[in-house]
Amino acid sequence: MKAERKRWGHYKDKRDWKEYNERLVKRGEMYLNFDFLESWAEDVDSLNNGKVGSPFEYPESLMTFLGFMHVMLGVDYRGLEGFVRGLRKFVGEIKVPDYSTICRRVNALRLEITETLLGHQGEEVVISLDGSGIKVSNRGEWMRKQWKVRRGWIKVHLAVDKGKKQCVAIEVTDESVGGQEKFKPLVEEADRNIRAKGGRVAQANADGIYDMRDNFNTLDETGITPAIRIRKNASSRARGCPLRKKHVREYRELGYKPWRKKYGYGFRWRVEGNFSAVKRLAGEYVVATKRANVFKEVVMKFLFYNSILKHDAEGELPWRIGAG
Known part of the structure; x- marks a missing residue:
């Protein structure tokens, strides 16, 4: 007589759904956090400290934000230029990078894995x-x-x-x-x-x-x-x-x-x-x-x-x- 095999049965998800749902909601809220606007001038000055040649005009935090939207949300570079144009209508005068500048700067980002851990x-x-x-x-x-x-x-x-x-x-x-x-x-x-x-x-x-x-x-x-x-x-x-x-x-x-x-x-x-x-x-x-x-x-x-x-x-x- 064959030994009866124990079936896996129905998987019971034990996660805290209230906490999980709130975490995903906060991710959506995160997409509209434009804190880089507050430190724009300071970040640009830091980039240009000791730089030889044409100075940077846009902070690294802006380019990382646009890189995030491009890679994770699928917005193309021309769409990102349009996004910054639209953002300017709500936050006042900010300099808008063209799509080729965005492409060049995003591909030049130096993201360190240890900073994400x-x-x-x-x-x-x-x-x-x-x-x-x-x-x-x-x-x-x-x-x-x-x-x-x-x-x-x-x-x-x-x-x-x-x-x-x-x-x-x-x-x-x-x-x-x-x-x-x-x-x-x-x-x-x-x-x-x-x-x-x-x-x-x-x-x-x-x-x-x-x-x-x-x-x-x-x-x-x-x-x-x-x-x-x-x-x-x-x-x-x-x-x-x-x-x-x-x-x-x-x-x-x-x-x-x-x-x-x-x-x-x-x-x-x-x-x-x-x-x-x-x-x-x-x-x-x-x-x-x-x-x-x-x-x-x-x-x-x-x-x-x-x-x-x-x-x-x-x-x-x-x-x-x-x-x-």
């Missing part, structure tokens, strides 16, 4: 790593299927903090680069960024595609506990990686489910949740055409989403991340 003072942080694709245009699947038009993908490699659900490291490549090649730079970047916020990376979760000796050695060198799912045909020999040998044997002794429970491997979905949230908010495609600007736009999507989460927790406006 919440604090980790004294925390042992668990990160999850994965990759996903972003379309290089908004063409529909019909064009792709009917006319065999294929423009490729942009590959995004992320490390996401389990607790705060923020991206703590990001690498952007074309579709030819596999996730295995970006494991080490992601782990090292995540560790630097978390340490800059007062914590340390204690564990890294990743699926079987990252089951490689080099990746285990990277974690061994940085003192990070691996929670990488082992491939079915994995060898238990060390071959230059004692940590992987130990991990493979433990995985086989415990079995998948007890191993998953021990390491909290199920929380690896946090990284998939980050991808999903960004794609729903900012779209699954880019509008830039130059390679450098395409990569920049992708990074901005994830850093601006980080800044939204920071606003939810601390009230800091997203366009202040590029104003420093």
Whole structure:
């Protein structure tokens, strides 16, 4: 007689809906916070301090705000010029940048990931790593299927903090680069960024595609506990990686489910949740055409989403991340 399998049953959402609804309402309110108008002159003076050549006329906070509207809300550069014109009718005389200036300044923004992160003072942080694709245009699947038009993908490699659900490291490549090649730079970047916020990376979760000796050695060198799912045909020999040998044997002794429970491997979905949230908010495609600007736009999507989460927790406006 077969053992009766327990079904998952209906998922019960335990979130505080009152708090969640209010958080989303405050995000809408955030879009109409034009605090950069109050510090316009001061911010411009700061930009021009020691500058050689033509002086800046527009503050970095304005350009970060316009970059946020472009990347997260899908307003094109000409539309942004019109937005500032309309804003002038309500707030008095401000200088309106033309769309080419907006495009140039937005693509030159220097957004630092550490400025978008919440604090980790004294925390042992668990990160999850994965990759996903972003379309290089908004063409529909019909064009792709009917006319065999294929423009490729942009590959995004992320490390996401389990607790705060923020991206703590990001690498952007074309579709030819596999996730295995970006494991080490992601782990090292995540560790630097978390340490800059007062914590340390204690564990890294990743699926079987990252089951490689080099990746285990990277974690061994940085003192990070691996929670990488082992491939079915994995060898238990060390071959230059004692940590992987130990991990493979433990995985086989415990079995998948007890191993998953021990390491909290199920929380690896946090990284998939980050991808999903960004794609729903900012779209699954880019509008830039130059390679450098395409990569920049992708990074901005994830850093601006980080800044939204920071606003939810601390009230800091997203366009202040590029104003420093």
